[in-house]
Amino acid sequence: MWKQALLLLFALLSVTKGELTCYSCQIDGAATDKSCLNNPEGVSTNQAKVKCKYSYCTIIRMEYIDPPDEIYSFYRGCAPSAANSVVDGGGYRTYTRTCMSSLCNDWDGIAESTGSGSSGSSGSSGSSSGNGANANWDPGYSGAILVAGKGEGMQLVP
Numbered sequence: 405m406w407k408q409a410l411l412l413l414f415a416l417l418s419v420t421k422g423e424l425t426c427y428s429c430q431i432d433g434a435a436t437d438k439s440c441l442n443n444p445e446g447v448s449t450n451q452a453k454v455k456c457k458y459s460y461c462t463i464i465r466m467e468y469i470d471p472p473d474e475i476y477s478f479y480r481g482c483a484p485s486a487a488n489s490v491v492d493g494g495g496y497r498t499y500t501r502t503c504m505s506s507l508c509n510d511w512d513g514i515a516e517s518t519g520s521g522s523s524g525s526s527g528s529s530g531s532s533s534g535n536g537a538n539a540n541w542d543p544g545y546s547g548a549i550l551v552a553g554k555g556e557g558m559q560l561v562p
Contacts, residue, residue: 425506426461427480428454433468441478444510453507456482460502463513467497480509488516 429440429447439446462483466476469492476496487500499513 423506424456424459424461424482424504425453426456426482427507427509428452428482430477430479430481431475432477433475440480441475441512444480454482458482458484460484460486460504461507461509462487462503463499463501463509463511465499465501465513467499469495469497478513 427444427447428451429444429449431438431440437448439448444452460483462479462481464477464479466478468474468476483502486502486504488502489498489500491498491500501509501513501516503509
């Protein structure tokens with residue numbers, strides 16, 4: 405009897421995990437269609453929303469430090485762990501943001517998420533500057549990291 409209960413519990417956990425839906429898109433600074441940055445609901449690709457096996461939706465926003473506020477790249481997708489940081493290094497400022505509810509990665513990525521997306525800033529900024537290092541990054545690396553592609557752990561949502 406306890407084996408059956410354990411199997412049922414495992415099956416329920418397997419079904420509920422991966423039900424997080426996140427916006428998924430990527431652009432670089434030269435892109436003429438900025439809907440990934442400004443309006444993720446309006447992204448016109450067939451991969452605009454994905455189901456994730458992970459617990460977090462993410463935004464990774466890279467800007468040039470000079471000129472300020474100019475986008476180098478912008479990514480929305482899934483992440484296996486929480487990360488809310490701002491890192492300066494290699495001529496770029498990288499905002500890494502995560503949230504935990506479906507379609508919560510719908511804001512510009514500058515403000516730190518409160519967990520539900522589009523809700524603005526709260527708490528500490530998680531800022532770091534200098535050589536681009538913080539507790540989640542290789543302390544010897546001072547360049548920019550750009551992760552392209554659909555990524556592992558995503559399933560397209562029709």
